[in-house]
Amino acid sequence: MKKVLVTGALGQIGSELVVKLKNVYGEDNVIASGRRKKGPYDGLFELVDVTQPEQIFEVVKKHKVDWVIHLAALLSAVGENNPTAAWNINMGGLFNILEVAKQEGCGVFVPSSIAAFGPNTPKINTPQDTIQRPTTMYGVTKVAGEILCDYYYKRFGVDTRGVRFPGLISYETLPGGGTTDYAVHIYYEALKQKKFTCPLDKETHMDMMYMPDALNAIVNLMEADDSKLIHRNAFNIASMSFCPEDICKSIQKFIPEFTMDYDINPTLQNIANSWPDSLDDSNARNEWGWKPEYDLDSMTKDMLEKLREKLDIK
Template structure:
């Protein structure tokens, strides 16, 4: 398969690239804005790297012309907290960038676009006991608003132009090398900080549960959705979650302590962060993804932590401070 991956040097994108490289037989082009390629350093000779700005339509068109992809995995974006701090930059990258990808696919006859959306598209009006693909989407953040635009624009291109558009709504994603602040990042930071011998303060209450998925499962989900028979898909935009049950912050801390001798973890609640999580983070029902394209995450909490720590130990150069 010929595939173009925006954000391919980033957190999710690099793992998707690595999984495709491991499979073999793919022509992979990575479109990225960052100068850092450390996540892909050992496979860089097996992919094509194109540096550009997804918010610039000329850059996107040139990349698509070069790659001639059968699919675009649009994973590049400014993340949640950074988007809300600078809506103008997020408008350029996350709204205009998604539009540019869709337009390039239309103009240059790319059959498929897979879009990384977010649980952040949910917000006001969540009255049920859980979130699923039928829950009303009324985001409170600019990041979530931009992602909701992407879903809606993709659906328009699917209906109007026949584009095979598919979206995957990620919850919090846990894994090594997370650097951008966000509501759910404590899952990643408590593991990495303790593994590096530093103390970590979790800024939510011990009972707090935030839906998460391990980064390897998240990347595998991208590939599984991209490969699913089109005729089986009804929702087209899918919410996913990791292996249940979702651990509480205290359970996660205890699991880290059990694996990292001398881990120093405490709790100090940030009222604003806690209120945000309490208002928005409900249990996730991902039955549509499971039923329509076989979503089946492999990493429960124990397996996630074991692999996370093993990855940090084996490849510290990928995850510098």
């Protein structure tokens, strides 16, 4: 049974992924970690600042870790406010993780992002292998991270794997400062206020994914046959592509009185305009059997049901 360390475990992905990993590998085989603990924590938790390599090494050694799922990062919008911190955490942290993995023989899963693409990338059905010239520091760190993971696999034999996540939507945890955050907040406001002010233009298409599909992707790629993986550290994975008007219409199928207006945030809009509208994920489907379960309407139905229960809204 794998022993798995999750960095950034209290973030949007990590908080849900840890629960799933415990169900797959057992309570005692999953170690959550972060720079600080937010109150009591149910399960194994270690304080780890990924910019401090000795902290990573100590925890990996102590728990005899087989895999590190490295989620600690500053996201796109936050990273633009502090690009120096984004570089130091995203790249310095990844380098430290890979160095420890090289020494201790663990595998490393590192998510990349659609932010690794840029305005010169083909926007429709974006190929697996294509031009990547991002215009955000977050995107720069994701491209560099993909290449760095490839290097550690080829040069040192570290088993590195990763996917390019689109925008992720979840009812469990609020997002942490990404350009696609509106697609989570809209569901909360639909239930609480029956209206939402969108920071992006109504025709801004972006790739999105419901969190259960994202969690399955991580586990399935970790468990995939190593000999079949060609694009180890940068698999395109796709589920649905929509614009704000599409998600508005989907919500109106369940909440007919819902309305939406627009107050465009220029910074977010510029970032969104530089990203693909949709991804070609045929390599992930062929190399390790990737297949999402949710489309927009099935996600909307589940999101609204789960949030009604969470927020105690009748």
